[in-house]
Amino acid sequence: MAASTKALNGKTANPSSEDLAKQIEILQKDLGQLTQTIAEIGKSKSDAAVSATKAKLSDARDHVADQAETAKLQAMELQGQANDFIRNQPATALGVAAGLGFLVGIMSTRK
Numbered sequence: 001m002a003a004s005t006k007a008l009n010g011k012t013a014n015p016s017s018e019d020l021a022k023q024i025e026i027l028q029k030d031l032g033q034l035t036q037t038i039a040e041i042g043k044s045k046s047d048a049a050v051s052a053t054k055a056k057l058s059d060a061r062d063h064v065a066d067q068a069e070t071a072k073l074q075a076m077e078l079q080g081q082a083n084d085f086i087r088n089q090p091a092t093a094l095g096v097a098a099g100l101g102f103l104v105g106i107m108s109t110r111k
Contacts, residue, residue: 015023086093
């Protein structure tokens with residue numbers, strides 16, 4: 001018994017092997033095009049994600065560099081203030097240094 005299919009118009013159609021081969025070939029081409037389209041969409045989204053990540057990394061790097069520069073300037077200012085204090089009040093500075101040294105010594109000997 002031959003295999004038959006019903007066409008859209010309700011009539012029974014017996015496709016030939018050539019018709020089936022052509023339909024399979026068309027389906028393979030369509031599948032290839034769909035695969036290529038999906039790959040292109042994935043690549044464009046991947047490129048966009050990489051680009052966004054690079055932009056965020058660059059912003060973070062700039063922010064860290066700005067913070068490091070600010071910290072460096074503040075440290076230099078504090079060093080200048082400490083030097084001025086030592087020049088203006090050397091005895092007080094010596095007393096503070098001795099007191100801090102004494103406290104560090106006591107704290108380091110405790111177990």
